[in-house]
Amino acid sequence: MSVLEKPSSISSSVRETDLLLKDLNEKKQSFRKNVVSLAAELKEVRHRLASQEQSFAKETVTRQEAENKAKTMELEISRLQDRLEARDGQLQVSASTSEKYLTELDGLRSQLAATRATADVSAASAQSAQLQCLALIKELDAKNTSLKEHEERVTRLGEQLDNLQKDLQARESSQSQLKDEVMRIEHDIMQAISLAGDSKECELRKLLDEVSPKNSDKMNKLLAVKDEEIAKLKDEIRVMSAHWKLKTKELESQLEKQRRADQELKKRVLKLEFCLQEARAQTRRLQRMGERRDKALKELRDQLAAKQQAESGGNNEKHNFWETSNFKIVVSLSIMIVLATNDVIKMAQPINGCKLAELDAEGLRMGGVSNPKLEAGLVDEFKTDGVLRKSEC
Known part of the structure; x- marks a missing residue:
């Protein structure tokens, strides 16, 4: 029983x-399969790890570059x-200066008006004075x-005076000739009486006594x-x-005075035209x-508005303020303001038209106009209109 x-x-x-053994073989085969799968997974994991390390290195490099860029950007x-x-300070200064220039320009505008x-x-007034001139x-x-x-009349009267003087001289010469002729006739009569006889002397003397008193x-x-x-x-001619x-x-x-006054008026008209x-x-x-x-x-104003919009919008352009068009425009405006003030000062000086018109009135007053009524009328007219209205000047 025991052997069996x-x-x-x-x-x-x-x-x-x-x-x-069969189970062990199966386990061994499964283990091998597991080992092969694990080796494949390990290889894949290593490959992933290598790629991750490369990406991490790239990320570190990019991070360093980004940090450097961030530092430079800061x-x-x-x-x-x-x-x-x-720039804000300069803009505030330029805004204050532009406001000051605007106020000055407003004042200059009123002065220019x-x-x-x-x-x-x-x-x-110069045109009215020119018309009056x-x-x-x-x-x-x-x-x-x-x-x-009048000169022609004077020449005619001088000719008439010359004719009267010639007539007077002719009458004086005819009177002297008449006296000489009477004396010659008396002398001839006396000679005839002396040559005639005593018989006829009485008759001739009677005739002479009758004729000579009548003739004389x-x-x-x-x-x-x-x-x-x-x-x-003679008296009339003398007078x-x-x-x-x-x-x-x-x-x-009067003609000489009128010529002088005419020349002065022409000069003053030229001066008024020049003024x-x-x-x-x-x-x-x-x-x-x-x-x-x-x-x-x-x-x-447009550039200042555009500049303010650009500054508010964050426009960070790298331009020098002293080379900008705003500063150039402000400088040109300041130069123009200086020139305008000089021109305003020149224009504010009184134009010489009023004084010229007053001198014209004085010249007419002293110039010797022949008709005193006309002279008074001209002077009054020049006083009323020709003085260029002193209140307006």
Whole structure:
């Protein structure tokens, strides 16, 4: 029983060992499969780890670059912030200066308006004075024509005086010839009486006594009348010659004064025309300066608005403020303001039209116009209108 039991036990043990070996082989194969799979997984994990290490190295490099860029950007931001603060200060200064310039320009605008008004008033007064001077020139031409007519009358009267003097001389010569003829006739009669005999002497003497007193009375009366006429004519000629000499002297003096007054008026008309042209040129210059100033102010305001928008929007352009167009415009505006003030000072000076018109009135008052009523009317008219309205000047 024991021997039979031993082989059965051995076979059972062999079966168990076979089962164990089979199980072991299966486990070994599964273990091998697991090892192979684990090796593959390990290889894959190593590959992943290598790729992760490479990516980590790249990330570290990029992180360092980013840190360097961040540091440089921080430095740049700090520098830009400092520059922005400086730019803000400059903009505040430029804004204050631009406001000051704007106030000055407003004052200059009011001054320019006042100077324009004065220039317009002076131009109008100069035109009125010019018209008055033209009227005076016309009156002077009329007076010159009247003086020429007076000169012609004087020449005609001089010719008449010469004719009267010639007539007087002819009458005196005829009177002397008549006296000589009477004396010759008396002498011939006396000779005839002496040659005739004593017989005829009594008859001739009777005839002479009858005829000679009548003839002598007639001749004496005629001679007395002629002498009176000659004396009257001499007196009239003397009076007329003295009167016309005085008249010619007076007319010559008045003509000379009128010529001088005409020359002075022509000079003053030229001066008034020059003043009028100067006033017109000054007004045109002021208008052009006002247009340029308005244009520059508009550009400056637009640029300041654009600059403020750019600064508020974070525009960080690297431009020097002293080279910007704003600063150049401000400098040009300051130069233009200085030039405008000089022109305003020049324009504010009184135009010489008023003084010239007053001198014209004084010249007419002292110039010696022949007609005193006309002279008074001209002087009054020049006082009312020709002094260029002193209140307006």
